[in-house]
Every structure is written in C-alpha cells, then in structure tokens.
Amino acid sequence: MSNVTSENTAVPRSPVVEMRGISIGFPGVKALDGVDFRMFPGEVHSLMGENGAGKSTLIKALTGVYGIDAGTITLSGAQVSFSGPAQAQAAGISTVYQEVNLLPNLSVAENIMLGREPRRFGGIGWRAMRRRSAELLAGLGLDVDPGSLLGDHSLAVQQLIAIARAIDVNAKVLILDEPTSSLDADEVAELFRVIRSLRDQDVAILFVSHFLDQVYEICDRLTVLRNGTLVGEYLVEELLRIDLVQKMIGKELTTLDDLEQRAHAVVVDESDAATFVSASKLGRRGAINPADLPIAAGEVVGLAGLLGSGRTEFARLLGGIDRADTGELTIRGETVRLRTPRQAIARRIAFSSENRRDEGIVGDLTVRDNIVLALQADRGWFRPIPKKKQDELAQSYIQALNIRPGNPDALVRNLSGGNQQKVLLARWLAIAPRLLILDEPTRGIDIGAKAEIQKLVFNLAENGMSVLFISAELEEVLRLSHRVVVLRDRHVVADLENDGLTVDSLLTLIADGRVASDDEALAEIEPTPTTQGGTR
Amino acid sequence: MSGLAKVVSHRLFWPIVMLLVLFAINLVAFPGFFTITVRDGQLFGSLIDILRNGAPTLIIAVGMTLVIATRGIDLSVGAVAAISGAVACSIILGSPEPGNLATVAVAVAVALLISLVLGVWNGFLVAVLGIQPIIATLILMTAGRGVAMLITEGQILTVNSPPFKFLGSGFWFGVPVAVVIAAVVFGIAALVTRRTALGMLIESVGINPEASRQAGLRARGLLFAVYTFCALCAAIAGLILTANTAAADANNTGLFIELDAILAVVIGGTSLAGGRYTLFGTLVGALVIQTLVTTVYTVGIPPIATMVFKAAVVTIVCLLQSPTTAASISGFRRRLAARAGKGLAAS
Amino acid sequence: MTVTAVLFVAVFVVGGIRYRGFFSGQVFLNLFVDNAYLIVLAVGMTFVILTGGIDLSVGAVVALSGMIAASLLQTGWSPAVVIPLILVLTSVLGLLVGLMIHVFKVQPFIATLAAMFLARGLCYVISQSSISIVEPTFVQLAVSRIPLGGGLSVTPSVIIALAVVALAVWVLHATRFGRTVYAIGGGEQSGLLMGLPVARTKVLVYVISGFCSGLAGVLFTFYTLSGYPLTAVGTELDAIAAVVIGGTLLTGGYGFVLGSVLGVLVLGVIQTIITFEGTLSSWWTKIFIGALLLVFIILQKVLTSRRR
Amino acid sequence: DGGSAAEGGPKPLDELVVGFAQVGAESGWRTANTKDIQAAFEEAGIELKFSDAQQKQENQIKAIRSYIQQQVDVIAFSPVVETGWDAVLNEAKAAGIPVVLTDRAVDSKDESLYVSFLGSDFVLEGEKAGQWVLDEYADTTEPVEIIQLEGTTGAAPAIDRAEGFAEVIAENPNLEVVASQTGDFTRAGGKQVTEALLKSNPGVDLIYAHNDDMGLGAIEAIEAAGLVPGEDIKIVTVDAVKDGMQALADGKINFIVECSPLLGAQLIEIITQVNDGETPEKRIVTEETTFTQEQAIEALPDRQY
Numbered sequence A: 001m002s003n004v005t006s007e008n009t010a011v012p013r014s015p016v017v018e019m020r021g022i023s024i025g026f027p028g029v030k031a032l033d034g035v036d037f038r039m040f041p042g043e044v045h046s047l048m049g050e051n052g053a054g055k056s057t058l059i060k061a062l063t064g065v066y067g068i069d070a071g072t073i074t075l076s077g078a079q080v081s082f083s084g085p086a087q088a089q090a091a092g093i094s095t096v097y098q099e100v101n102l103l104p105n106l107s108v109a110e111n112i113m114l115g116r117e118p119r120r121f122g123g124i125g126w127r128a129m130r131r132r133s134a135e136l137l138a139g140l141g142l143d144v145d146p147g148s149l150l151g152d153h154s155l156a157v158q159q160l161i162a163i164a165r166a167i168d169v170n171a172k173v174l175i176l177d178e179p180t181s182s183l184d185a186d187e188v189a190e191l192f193r194v195i196r197s198l199r200d201q202d203v204a205i206l207f208v209s210h211f212l213d214q215v216y217e218i219c220d221r222l223t224v225l226r227n228g229t230l231v232g233e234y235l236v237e238e239l240l241r242i243d244l245v246q247k248m249i250g251k252e253l254t255t256l257d258d259l260e261q262r263a264h265a266v267v268v269d270e271s272d273a274a275t276f277v278s279a280s281k282l283g284r285r286g287a288i289n290p291a292d293l294p295i296a297a298g299e300v301v302g303l304a305g306l307l308g309s310g311r312t313e314f315a316r317l318l319g320g321i322d323r324a325d326t327g328e329l330t331i332r333g334e335t336v337r338l339r340t341p342r343q344a345i346a347r348r349i350a351f352s353s354e355n356r357r358d359e360g361i362v363g364d365l366t367v368r369d370n371i372v373l374a375l376q377a378d379r380g381w382f383r384p385i386p387k388k389k390q391d392e393l394a395q396s397y398i399q400a401l402n403i404r405p406g407n408p409d410a411l412v413r414n415l416s417g418g419n420q421q422k423v424l425l426a427r428w429l430a431i432a433p434r435l436l437i438l439d440e441p442t443r444g445i446d447i448g449a450k451a452e453i454q455k456l457v458f459n460l461a462e463n464g465m466s467v468l469f470i471s472a473e474l475e476e477v478l479r480l481s482h483r484v485v486v487l488r489d490r491h492v493v494a495d496l497e498n499d500g501l502t503v504d505s506l507l508t509l510i511a512d513g514r515v516a517s518d519d520e521a522l523a524e525i526e527p528t529p530t531t532q533g534g535t536r
Numbered sequence B: 001m002s003g004l005a006k007v008v009s010h011r012l013f014w015p016i017v018m019l020l021v022l023f024a025i026n027l028v029a030f031p032g033f034f035t036i037t038v039r040d041g042q043l044f045g046s047l048i049d050i051l052r053n054g055a056p057t058l059i060i061a062v063g064m065t066l067v068i069a070t071r072g073i074d075l076s077v078g079a080v081a082a083i084s085g086a087v088a089c090s091i092i093l094g095s096p097e098p099g100n101l102a103t104v105a106v107a108v109a110v111a112l113l114i115s116l117v118l119g120v121w122n123g124f125l126v127a128v129l130g131i132q133p134i135i136a137t138l139i140l141m142t143a144g145r146g147v148a149m150l151i152t153e154g155q156i157l158t159v160n161s162p163p164f165k166f167l168g169s170g171f172w173f174g175v176p177v178a179v180v181i182a183a184v185v186f187g188i189a190a191l192v193t194r195r196t197a198l199g200m201l202i203e204s205v206g207i208n209p210e211a212s213r214q215a216g217l218r219a220r221g222l223l224f225a226v227y228t229f230c231a232l233c234a235a236i237a238g239l240i241l242t243a244n245t246a247a248a249d250a251n252n253t254g255l256f257i258e259l260d261a262i263l264a265v266v267i268g269g270t271s272l273a274g275g276r277y278t279l280f281g282t283l284v285g286a287l288v289i290q291t292l293v294t295t296v297y298t299v300g301i302p303p304i305a306t307m308v309f310k311a312a313v314v315t316i317v318c319l320l321q322s323p324t325t326a327a328s329i330s331g332f333r334r335r336l337a338a339r340a341g342k343g344l345a346a347s
Numbered sequence C: 001m002t003v004t005a006v007l008f009v010a011v012f013v014v015g016g017i018r019y020r021g022f023f024s025g026q027v028f029l030n031l032f033v034d035n036a037y038l039i040v041l042a043v044g045m046t047f048v049i050l051t052g053g054i055d056l057s058v059g060a061v062v063a064l065s066g067m068i069a070a071s072l073l074q075t076g077w078s079p080a081v082v083i084p085l086i087l088v089l090t091s092v093l094g095l096l097v098g099l100m101i102h103v104f105k106v107q108p109f110i111a112t113l114a115a116m117f118l119a120r121g122l123c124y125v126i127s128q129s130s131i132s133i134v135e136p137t138f139v140q141l142a143v144s145r146i147p148l149g150g151g152l153s154v155t156p157s158v159i160i161a162l163a164v165v166a167l168a169v170w171v172l173h174a175t176r177f178g179r180t181v182y183a184i185g186g187g188e189q190s191g192l193l194m195g196l197p198v199a200r201t202k203v204l205v206y207v208i209s210g211f212c213s214g215l216a217g218v219l220f221t222f223y224t225l226s227g228y229p230l231t232a233v234g235t236e237l238d239a240i241a242a243v244v245i246g247g248t249l250l251t252g253g254y255g256f257v258l259g260s261v262l263g264v265l266v267l268g269v270i271q272t273i274i275t276f277e278g279t280l281s282s283w284w285t286k287i288f289i290g291a292l293l294l295v296f297i298i299l300q301k302v303l304t305s306r307r308r
Numbered sequence D: 001d002g003g004s005a006a007e008g009g010p011k012p013l014d015e016l017v018v019g020f021a022q023v024g025a026e027s028g029w030r031t032a033n034t035k036d037i038q039a040a041f042e043e044a045g046i047e048l049k050f051s052d053a054q055q056k057q058e059n060q061i062k063a064i065r066s067y068i069q070q071q072v073d074v075i076a077f078s079p080v081v082e083t084g085w086d087a088v089l090n091e092a093k094a095a096g097i098p099v100v101l102t103d104r105a106v107d108s109k110d111e112s113l114y115v116s117f118l119g120s121d122f123v124l125e126g127e128k129a130g131q132w133v134l135d136e137y138a139d140t141t142e143p144v145e146i147i148q149l150e151g152t153t154g155a156a157p158a159i160d161r162a163e164g165f166a167e168v169i170a171e172n173p174n175l176e177v178v179a180s181q182t183g184d185f186t187r188a189g190g191k192q193v194t195e196a197l198l199k200s201n202p203g204v205d206l207i208y209a210h211n212d213d214m215g216l217g218a219i220e221a222i223e224a225a226g227l228v229p230g231e232d233i234k235i236v237t238v239d240a241v242k243d244g245m246q247a248l249a250d251g252k253i254n255f256i257v258e259c260s261p262l263l264g265a266q267l268i269e270i271i272t273q274v275n276d277g278e279t280p281e282k283r284i285v286t287e288e289t290t291f292t293q294e295q296a297i298e299a300l301p302d303r304q305y
C-alpha cells in the first residue's frame, strides 16, 4: 500500500507474518476490507485503532478463528490457512485473545499447561505441571497457588494467567490483544520485561492496547486501522502521538485537553452536599475487612489499590451484588440492607462489573435490549417500556457513547470489546442512578471514547450523581476523583482529598500504606518506568 | 443476500419444508388428505385431525419453550397432565350430576389449581433450592404419576359427562375445541411475553443468569412463573387428553409427551442452552411431530419400522437445519455463481 | 461427592435398622451385582455430561445390544465375535451421534433422541419378541460367582464394571483427553481458542458413551440372559439421575466418575429399600422413589452449601 | 424357620409368607389383577410381600433375589418378559423355594424351575376372536376389510393375539387385514389410530383390537366420523373389562374374548397345594369365556372391574 512509510529505512529481514488484502464481512458489517499487515521477528508491533476498527478481527483472521473472505496469509514465507486456533498454535502462533478465554472450572496450572502438559507414566505429570506453572507465574510476578481454581481469581489475575499460558509456548509469534486492560503498573512492568526478553529471542510480538504510553514504551512499529481499512504502518519513534491519534480517529482530538482543565475545577461544596451513601464498618469475611466510606451527592470517589487489594469486593458490597456480613450501609441517613442488586437498583445504586462478559452483557440480546435491561427490570414485568421509548433510549446512548455499529438491533455478542463496554455503561446510565459504581469502566475503551466517558461522568456528577470509580489506571482515577480511597490487602488504608495528589504519591501509599508527601514518594520508590495509560 | 437465500437460511425453512414433504407423502398414500369437509356443521378431515391431536403437545410445548428459554427443562409435564386428568375425572365421577356444567367447571378449576401448586413446587426446587431442572422435575415425573394412580387407584376412570367430553372432542363454531384452546394458550403466551417485558427478561435470564441478576432481574420470580405456567399448560393438555377419550388413564395420559414437547421446541429452533426462543417455531415443530405420527398411521408404516422412520425424519430435519449445511449450500452457490461469472467474463 | 457417600452410608444404616436381613455384606454387594450395567452406563454418561452434553440413547442401545447378542448367538455365532461386534457397532453409532453434534451442530438432546428412536426401532426390526440366550459361555458368565470369602460373592460383571470405572477415573483425571473433556464443559469456546482438540474430544465422548452403552448392554444380557426390544426403557433417566446425584453438573465441567458410581448405588439402595418394604402398592412405590430421591437431593444440597 | 413348606410339612396358612413380584401397574387390567390377588391373600390369611417392577425385568429379578434372601415360602410372579429367568429361578430352586408363574409364561427349557403356570393363553384368545370373525362372515363373498389395533409393539399379548387371529382368519381368503397399527393398549392410541385409518381406509368393515381400551378408543373415533360402531363397523376386542362389557351391552362392540385378571383364588389354591406337599398341574389356564351382547348384558351387573 502506498501510505506505508519507512519501507526502506528498517526491515533488514523478511517478515514472519504477512497478511495481504484481508477482507472479512459479517452480516451487515464489513469488519476488514483489504487490509495488509506484517510482522518481523524480534519486533514488538502494535495494532492501533478505535473500538470496532477491526483489530481483534484481524487477529482472529490470522489465527484461523474466522475464515477470510479474501486475501492471503503467509507465515515464514509459506502460505497458510488455519482452520482453528489449534492449528495456528501448532504453527507457532501463540495468542491471548481480548476477552479472557480460560476455563474457570479447572486449576490455574491446568489453564496454563493444558495441551502441553508434562507426561508421566502415559498420563499427566501433575507435580511437574504445578511446578512449571508456578515458575511461569513467578516470572510475571504473580504469586497464586497453581492448584487453585481459576474461577476464584479476579479478572486481572486471570488475564495474567492467560498471558502466562501464551508465553510458555515456544512461539514464533506472540499475540496479545489488550492484555493490560485491567493490569496495574507493576504487572505491566513485569509483562514488559517478559516481552522484551522474548523480543530479544527473535519472537515477533503483537501488542494491542488503548494505552498510548504503553504502546510508545514497548513497541517498535505499529499499524493503524480505521473502520476496517488500513491507514498505514509506521515506526513508533517516527510518529508523534498526536499524529497517531489523528490517524486513528481521522480527525483532531481536543476533548482531552478540555477535560484536563476542568478536572479539578469542580469541587464539591462540602456544606450543601449531603452524604448520599455511607458505609460504616461494612465488610465481608474472606473478601474485605470492615471499612468506612461516605460518598456525598455529586462526589466522585476513586478507589485505588493493587491487584487483589479488594476494590472490586468492596464495590460489590455497595452495589448489593454480595451481601455484607458486618457493618451497615446508610442511604440518605436511612439504614438499609442490600440483599440483592435489585434492592440496590431500587435505591438508584448501579454497579457496573469489571467482568463484562460473564457479569455484564447479555450476549444474545440486542444492543437495545441490553441498554434497557436494568431499567425494565426495575419497572417490573408488566410495565414494558414502550417500543418508541426504548428506541429513543438506545439511540441516544448509541450517539452519546458513539457505540458502533450504531444498529440497536445488532446482537451485543457481535460488538467489539470496547463497544460492549459502552453498551454496559449505557445500561447503567439509563436507570439514572444516584450512585454509579464503575469497576474498570474504561477497560478496553479507545482514547476518544474514554474521554467521552470521563466527560459524561463529570457532567453527571455535576448534576448530583455520586460516582465510585475503580480503575487500574491511576492517572484516570486522579483525573476524575474528588477523593481517593486507597485499599491494600483488603483494608482501607487511606481516604484522601484529591488535592495535589500525584500518581507517585498514590503509588507509595498503595505500596506501603503511608501517606507520603510527593518528595518522599519520589525518594522512596523508583518512579516506575511504565506510567499507566496516560492519554496525553 | 438475495430474497431466496434469505428464505432458505431462515431457521424454520427446513422444518416447514419437512412439514410439506410429510403432507405430500400423505397425499400420495391417501388422495383425500387435504380434503376438508363440513359435516354437521363441523370441520372434518385429516388436517383437522392433525391440528386436534397435536393440540395437547403444542400446549405443553408452549410452556416448555418458556422453561427452556430460562435454560431449564420440565420432565414432569406428562405426570402433571395425568394428575389433572385424574383429578377432574374423579371429581366428576364423585358428583351426583356428572353431566352438569357446574360440576365440570369445578372439576376443571380444581385440576388447574392443583397444577399451579405442582408448578410452584417445581419452581421452588429449581429457583430456591437450586436443584438442576432435569432432576428437580424428574422427581415430580416419577412421584407425580404415582399420585395420579393414587387418585384413580390404578383404574381407568370413565366419565359420562358431555360438557367434559366437549373439551376434548367437541366443536366450537365448527372448529375442534382442543384447537381453540391451543390457539388461546398460544396467543396468550405470545402476547404476554412479547407485549410485556417478560419475554426479554426470560431470555436474559436464560442467556446470562449472573448478568441478569446484577441488572436487577427477579430471576427467582421468573423461574417460578415459567414453571407454574408450564405446569398449567400441562394440566390443560391433560384435560384435553382425558376428555378426548372421556377417561382418565393415570398410566398412559401424557406418557412420553415431554419428549415430544421438547422435540417440538427444538425443531422449532429454540436452543436447549436457553436464551432466544420462538413460539412460532414451536408451533411448526409441534405440527411436524403430529403430522409425523399421523403419517405413520395413514401411510401404513408397520409398527416395527415406526421408530426408525421417526429417527430418520428427526435426523433429516436437524441435518438440513444445521448451520454447517447452510454454509456448504451457500458455498456451493457462491462457487456456482463464480463459475457463471467467469464464464461470462470469458465469453 | 463425600456428602453423597455419607448420605449413602446413612441410608444404608437406616435400612439395616428397619429391615431384617438388610444390613448384610451381600445386600451391599448385590447393589453392584444388580447394577453393574448401570454403573457402566453412568460412566459413559459422565463423560458426556462433563462436556455439557447429554445422551438419551443409552437405554435403547442397551436393548439393541441385547437384541443383537441374542439373535446372533441364536444363529450360532461365537461370543468371541458377537461381543466385540456389538462394542464396535455401538461405538460407531456413538460416532455418528458425535459427528451430528459436532459437525452439524445438532443439539445433543435431539441427536441422541434420534439415536434412541433408531436403536429402539432396530430392536423391533431384529425381532418383535424376546429371544433367549442359551449359549454356554454366556450362561456361564451369567451364573458364575466370584467368591470373596465369608459367603460373599460377586459376578464377573461387577469386575468388568469396576474395571471400566477405574479406567474412566484414570482417563478423566490423568490424561490430556480427560482434562479436555472438563475443559469443554468449562467453556467450549475458550477451549477452542486455547487450541485444545475440542472437535475430536467432543466426538470421542459420544463414542465412549456408545461403547459404554454397548458394554452395559452385554452386561445386561449376562444379567437377564435374553434380548427383549422393550427392555431398559427409561434407563437413560436412571443413568442421568445417577450422574447428577453423584454431584456432576449438567452444565458440564464439574464432576467425578466415582460420584456417578455412588449415584448408582443410591438409586440401587432406594430400590432395595422398596423391595424390602414389601407392602407398597404400585403407586406408592413411585411416590416413594420420588420422595427418597427428593430427600436425598435436598440433603445433599443443604450439606454441600453449608460446607462452602 | 426357613426352607420350603413342601419339605417341612404343611405350615399353618397364617405362617406362610409369599413373595409376589408384579409386572407393574401399566393398565387397568393389571391393577385389577393386583387387587384381586391382594384380596385373595387377605382372605386366606397368608402374608403377602408385594413388589412392583415398574415394567422392568431387572427390577423383577432384584425383587425375586430379595425374596430368596428373605426366605419366603413361595414366590409368585408375572414375568415382564418370557425370557431370561433361568439364572434367578435356579437360585430359587437351590434355596428350595417353589415358584409359581402367573399371567405370563417363561420360556425355560427346564420345567422343574417352576411348579405351575397359571394364566391365559394369548394365542388362544386371538384364535377365539378370529373364530368369531370367521363365523360372522362365513357366507360373505365380498372381501371383508379388517383393521387390527395392535398392543404395544413387542409385548407378548400383542404378538400372540395377532398370531392366533391371523392363523384362524387365513381360512377365509375374503377376510383381509388392510391395516395393522399399534395403539399401545391405550384408549387415546386406539382413537388416534382409528381416526387416521378410517380416513385412508373408508371401506373398513371390522376392527379387531387387542384390548378393550383400544376398542373403546376406536368407538370414539368411529362416532366422530359420523358412523355407528357395532353396525357400520363391527368391533371385536379382548379383555372384557367393565367399560368394554358396557359397550358390548350397548351394542357398540360386537364380541369380546375374556382375559380374566382374577387369578387370586386360583393362585391361593396352588399355594395351598404346594404347602400341603401336593404337585399342582404344570399349566393351569385361567377360567375364561367369551361374551356376546346378550351374555354381556347378563354378566354386567356383577362385573367388578
């Protein structure tokens, strides 16, 4: 293609993967249209594009999950056509797909090793298998019992396990589709260390992420897709971020700067903001230690903490997903017991799960149905939302959140990951919540949409909605929150006004639980090489 | 996609084709198959028989569709049908005036009420105790038939009550009453689930229970509702079956009808894995099954080959319906088109 | 599963207290003797259910293999040919079912229902009436007893069934194939994306179930020494119930073969209690079976949830 | 105690324990059979251990094994199926417990495995039905179209009743079975099959049903088709249950071959004989007759089942 730059500057070797003129159509959507794509050994390559641009589809085309309508794929010079991931794997392409695709009913070790388990007496060598997977996990800085059930772990841990599985294969090509979407800075750093060492062993690595910082830190080269078509292939060092963003969305992006200015401007006036909801000594055995948390109307509270620190667990108590076994919850001064999400919703508390596939979307229903679901459930069985109203709701959120394809009758299952997340968000916004609990709401969402969502949260908060915001991306937490609550080891260790807080001071807090000044923070810990996900 | 391709790729295309093929086979074996005459102001003919005899299966299949949409299954429908028939007949027999309309009304009402209790029982086991539906309803399937036999003491209770018999073999404006009842049940189910939010909520629970719970759905209530409705359908079917022969046969009423009902649902395109359902598909499925049975009789397939014939028909429908077949057909068509295109280009 | 075991023991003890002659080693062993075929069926069914499928054809296939055995032995074939032939034929039937399910995406319930019709129909085609087996080897296997000392004994069928169980435990626990079975139950799509041999495994599971049904059919003919087209009607439900009582989830992915064996024993002990009771009318028998099943499942449910 | 009554000399009747393994409760006929047997034991003061096999041979085998274990004095049972009893009957023999068969036979070569078989002869029933048809149409020169409603495919009564009937009517080439279909011994089955067959065979003259229930179903179908059962289409059935007899008395059925479920008295007789050390006859055919309309009207008032 003509707009591929730097053709002659680099590329000393021949590509290991080469896809030419790839087209894939789904009923009603042309997901890929004549896309060219290539990867070289020993490089980290990124695939960039907005939600629904076709990144995951291209990956699935390469690994044989989808058959291609047109085009050719060559691997190490030989033309291939895989009938499924098993074949691709055998040919040396190891993949972590966007949604975590592991088996919750099996142990962590099996999830890592299944398919290549060590043998013993003609059967599986369980001990060797556990040992090997423990090593792999340790290599990613993760300390979990390989014998434990996968389903017992949080999504972030599962994501790491999926990565561990992929890097254990002696692959020529390693594909990671948004592997870091729920990882913390530390985990990302570990992952990058592994990626670099693989790259040095001449593995070609495809790294898809919406975090530009990460892309700029780890990648050598990137390919940009827009609306299923190829925009171009670039060397990362030669492409300014601002240009990249422009190539991805096809126009200038201004909203983010906008937001930056307003971020701290909105400060809740303590005097008139009544505490909307307040948890006192709220806890659940084995999940989260009793903790206090008041949230004022119109306030955005961020939850910060490491992987497994208990943010999700705490949020679930507030959202009525799990029942608290100690403490109490007051909503506008009235003590309530939330036994089911339904009761929470009746009080206008919405909880948006981090695990959108298993706990969020209803895949075989349409976009419209998914958006009105919670609202309808709240109204009851026999007061259907009129069709016209449903369409209006769906249409307005499709527009507000830029959900694509914008067809309310599309099955949510067929949407790209980021767009599914937006649908989920729309569902909760539709019930006009007083308290919106967002657990990793920007997971897998592209920068444009992320800015939109952040803006939306702001506007809603201004109108009196409280928000509890959880994100692995500390900058995002800082940008949005009026207050930040820090969790560590399932304890609330700090509750701070967001007033001069920085990522580094937060990191210190998260790491050792002390409120440190900025200077101390800088002195005590090396600023992590990966600053999470900044979008500036 | 061209219009024709769209029709062919519709889920119900092949079941309907199969229905037509069965009709054609019947027509060959018995030329009067399509003839519908009016005799004493009543419609009379093979097609009417198919509708009438298929009514109980259809009614149960409607309830079953909703249960299946929630990812459940109800094996107890046959037993519930037997109980309702037994209850109604024993009430009518026990009354001094079996032919009285009021007596029959009471009997029918009591039978339906009891079925509601049975449905709630199933719902309780599934929704509250969390027992897997197949086992939860297996309990009632086994014990329920015992209960029905307890009521009839193992005898066939023959009732002589014209109003009751009317339910099974009467006519209403020329149309068999059983067909009218089935149409009403079908219509109500379709209206209630599609005109209210019920249908969507049921599907949601069937597709992703946890997500539905978090979205604030009352999954328990829904499960209670569908199992109760299914039991009610079973009871209505049981009354029709019983009234058809004017005798309650606790052993045989509704025996294996759960299989027919499930088969109808699945042929109609509703997945046993729960989720999206289509009542119209169920209607087609039920018709296919009943036509199959009637075909066996009219065509004179020997009893020993009946089962093999059934297996063949079910297999053929399923294979034709399969997405794999659809894909290879469209692939074939595309190749044909490509060849034609090349031909054109060459010339 | 431990809960099931504890409950089973409890029921057995209660039976022992209530009925004369119940609490004996032979009554316990007879649970195996009488249910050897069901154990084998339950093993095959466990494989299928673990993948999230179901096999309704097993009862009819038991009848079919009985019919094949009886009719071929009648015409003078040697058991050494007949038994392998049956196992091959039923495995092939399983293979066809598996292909229908995997390649043509037919729902297992329907594919196996069709297989059930077919097998039952073939029974009638072979013969409408029952056929006796007088072939000496078969008779020998049917009547011989393996003494265990203390006046206790089991039949060769029990040994075969237990061997099948042991093999199945090993396959499910310690082989790649076995773990893939669990994987499919845990999430077929995930398994596929993880590059596991989903297709092969899924088809093979039905072959195994077909094989087990064939073997169970052979054991059943040892038990009844005849082939009868109407035999084993509804046995598929017994097998499914046994598997589920044993703690396997019908949605797949979780369960144990040994649990299924316990499930069979539970059904057997319910049956035994009913025979020992000896005063139940036909309908009370049904109600009683249902009630015992219910009590069992509820207790199991309550006990398991408390432990969590 | 234990051991068999025959060896230890006659026991008082109230010390006798008899195990009875019933087929199931699959039909009204069967229930009547069970009731009659239970009542007979009650009257004779003999303890009865009853079990219902739910139509499964394996359950019956289990029950018999259990009776052997419980050391009953006599075992009686109605086998679900003819074949496959040698093993368990040998066990009973080894334990010295005499076995009586009721209703259905076993096909054991070794006749010493049971002391007596009490029950109807299904082939004979078919022959009786065929004989009536033969006589009824003795002078007809036109072809007579017959529909046969078969019992459950594979069940012994269905096979035998078809066989006996076919054998007899073969004598007259005018008699032709134009359609034969299973109605599963039920009224609903009988009705549905008849309904369909009447349409494809409008010229049918006679229906032969393997039991009363299917015949009663056929009557419904015939009436629904606007014909008169018993006149336009003649009906012959087997069983003679009360409802059937009523229909016969009303002229809707033309002839019924009795197949009596009332085996209780005769069974007690056999058991007493065994207990007294006598040898009952190997084959005792149930006392049964046939009914025409007049006989039915006469017999109806004291028909109990």
Ligand SMILES: Nc1ncnc2c1ncn2[C@@H]1O[C@H](COP(=O)(O)OP(=O)(O)OP(=O)(O)O)[C@@H](O)[C@H]1O
Pocket: A026, A027, A029, A030, A031, A049, A050, A051, A052, A053, A054, A055, A056, A057, A058, A098, A404, A405, A413, A414, A415, A416, A417, A418, A419, A444, A446
């Ligand atoms: N199975 C499918 N059926 C129909 N449409 C599909 C299917 N899979 C993907 N699509 C459509 O293809 C387009 C590309 O989706 P894809 O998942 O590749 O996007 P993506 O670039 O990975 O986005 P994201 O950043 O949100 O993950 C989307 O419009 C999506 O709706």
Ligand SMILES: Nc1ncnc2c1ncn2[C@@H]1O[C@H](COP(=O)(O)OP(=O)(O)OP(=O)(O)O)[C@@H](O)[C@H]1O
Pocket: A142, A143, A144, A152, A153, A154, A155, A156, A157, A182, A305, A306, A307, A308, A309, A310, A311, A312, A313, A314, A354, A472
């Ligand atoms: N590093 C870890 N080691 C072991 N278990 C972990 C780890 N991280 C998370 N978990 C699991 O996660 C659960 C608690 O995490 P929770 O989901 O509340 O955390 P979180 O703060 O939301 O973090 P995240 O969602 O990023 O994992 C625990 O039950 C634990 O089993």
Ligand SMILES: [Mg+2]
Pocket: A055, A056, A057, A098, A177, A416, A417, A418
């Ligand atoms: Mg994607």
Ligand SMILES: [Mg+2]
Pocket: A154, A311, A312, A354, A439
């Ligand atoms: Mg979390």
